[in-house]
Amino acid sequence: MTLPSANSVRRGFDTPAATITLDETARHRRRMRMVSDRLENGSTITFLLDLPQARLLCHGDGLVLDDGRIIEVRAEPEPLMEVRGSDARHLLSLAWQIGNRHLAAEITETMIRLRRDHVIRDMLIGLGATVQDIEAPFVPEGGAYGGVHASHHHDDHDHGHSHD
Template structure:
C-alpha cells in the first residue's frame, strides 16, 4: 500500500508556478486544517496544516514531494443579485452572510429565506451554479485563521454592531 502524500504548507496566490494538478473546493471546503483531498487528476493527499486556513482560491498546496496542487473555487449553488446594490449589500451584510461583490451584481450562497427577503426588497435574483469567492472582510478574513459565522439574523431581525 502506498503511503498518502502530505501537504504541510500552502503557497500564497502569485507566489508559485507550475502546479502539477488542481483541486476545486467550495466555500466551506476552503476552510480547512487537516483533510484528505483528491485532485482532479486523481492524486490523493492529506492536507496537514499547523492551523485552520481560509483559502480564497489561487493558492497551492505544497506536497511533501515538492509538487504543487492549485486550489480553485469549486462550483456551488449561488444567487446572483442585482438592483440597488448598496442597499441590498447592507441587508446581506446585516445578516452576516458571505457575499461576493462585483460591479454589477452581488453573489451569495443559495438560501431560500434570503432570496425571498431580497426579492421583497426589489432585487432581481437569479439562481445559478458557479464558483463562489466572497469578500474576505475588513478584520483579517482571508488570512490564515479560523472562521466564525457570527450571530445569525432571521428576516426582520437586526442590530447594530459597535
C-alpha cells in the same frame, strides 16, 4: 504509509502534478486529509493539508507538497443567487440588509452573490432587487478580523441586536 504534506500555498507556478476541485466551504481549511481530482491514468494523490492557520484557498492557488509537487486548487461552481439593484444606492441598501443577516457575500460594484436561499430571495425581491440563479465559483468577502465570515446561527451568541 506517511502522506505527503502541503505546508504552504503558492501563486504562479508551472505545470501542477494534479488539481483539487473544492467548493467555498471546503476551500476554507487549515488541516485535513485531502484527495486530488483524478489524474489521466485514473489515480489520485492523497495528501495532508497542514497550513499554519486557516485560510481561504483561492482558484489558482498551488498547494506545495513537501516533495516539491504542486496541487492546483480549482474553485467548484456552486448554486448561487446574483443580486442586482436598480442603482448603486439601492445595491448598497441591499448589501446592508444581507450583512445584517450575517450572510457570506461576494460583492462587486454591480452585484452581490450569495448562496441560494428562498427566504433571502423573497426578502430581496420584496426590496426591489433583481435576483438570478447562477452556477459559479463563490468567493465571499473576508471577515472583519481577517478571515472568511462563515455563516452562523444567531441562537449561538448574543451580539446586542435582534433580527426580527
